Amino acid sequence: MKTLIIEDEKAAVRNLTAVLRQVAPEQEIIDVLDSVADVLEWVATHPMPELIFMDIHLADGSAFEVFERVDITCPVIFTTAYDEYALKAFKVNSIDYLLKPIAEEDVRAALQKLRILHGTPADEPDFLRLIKTLNKAESYKTHFLVPVKGDKLLPLAVDDVFFFYIADGIVKAVIREGKEYVLSQTLDELTECLNPDTFFRANRQYLISRNAIKDIDLWFNNRLAVNLHVPTPERILVSKVRAGDFKEWFAGGR
Template sequence: MKTVIIEDEKAAVRNLTSQLNEVKPDVEVIAVLDSIEGTIEWFNSNPMPELVFMDIHLADGSAFEIFEHIHITCPIIFTTAYDEYALRAFKVNSIDYLLKPICKEDVEHAFEKLESLQDSPFKNEDDLQTHDNELLQLIHSLKKQENYKTHFLIPLKGDKLLPVSVDMIQLFYIKDCQVKAVLADGTEHYFPQTLDELTDCLNPTLFFRANRQYLVSREAIKDIDLWFNSRLSINLRYLGNQEKILVSKAKVAEFKEWFSRK
């Protein structure tokens, strides 16, 4: 099986190659590519391989940029340092992923999935189109995952900007039709974005939209009270907030599932 490895870490290449030799000796690594530019050039001048292992983060950018320039028609197994939750959608798709550091069992599972796909070919053009659309949605979702905000510059009086990392923020809430952020030290700052915009640009594994007024960080939650009508009341570590943050009955199951994620 002619295979291409797209990976910019030499140690990761050595480890993956070693695992492949042990699990699938018939795999022939015909090229190791370490950049977006080099990958595009190689695929434009060589026949399509039978399999690709692709790291998501390369030295010159996101590997997703590759798909904007070339069409890879063979199966792709992504390798990544993302946590399992961020990529769990791949578990039900023909494309698999290996979470670094890669072990023997990971490689075995990936080939089992690949063989299962090959034993169940698409029945018609509609099936193929559906698969392609699902893959595009997954790639879009993961590309968005890479673009979640990790830092903000908050405007202050006196023509200054305050740099703030997302992990410093306890919650966002609406007050007097404006959005305010509460930091871990208890200070509050106005934000120009709407709560909807913030909900969209922040990693949903870190923040939960409790209701129309509050977007809460997991780290800000002290404990939770069972409330009337099967609702929940979130108590924050930030003592300055005296209002109860209520999670509606309709969102209780979603909140519990969110909070228990890794």
């Protein structure tokens, strides 16, 4: 199996290479890259490998920048010293998430998972089936505990939230009755932990629920103006670039 290693620590590369030689000698390491820029250039000039081992923190940025700019269509096993990116990792083509220092049993288990998932017969390509299998196991946040007056925490159901927005650096959740609650999460964090079938990041200021949408106006320069069932501090505009994604999401195609 042709394998690409994306890692900026030389010691980690040596360790992973040694582990692979021990537990999976059939793995052919075709290249080692250490930066987002190198990965983007490599993908543009080489066929996709059969497997990628990828560190999350690279020399010039986050590995997730790669997925935002190019299509990685092979399975990925993430390797990192941190565990806070696990949910985000499984939203891309990840089949496992290994914490450093990586041991032989970790790699052996990850490769076994890959073999099992790829070995399942199907009418569609194995990798598409793999991604669907992982998505079924993925869970999204359903409730928040938000501070209210005094020393209380109020349970807030995600299903009751019509939209999240940021103003003056403060993120708020607005429910169907129009009440607002201040949250500690950023909009980026909320986008990652909420079900993308239900919530859409309309722009940098708004994350909206499908259930909240009243109607949509065609706006200037091929943008969309989304009107909700509750008042919003300002007009919610979806850019021309994202208008197609929004329509597909609203129609249930995402």
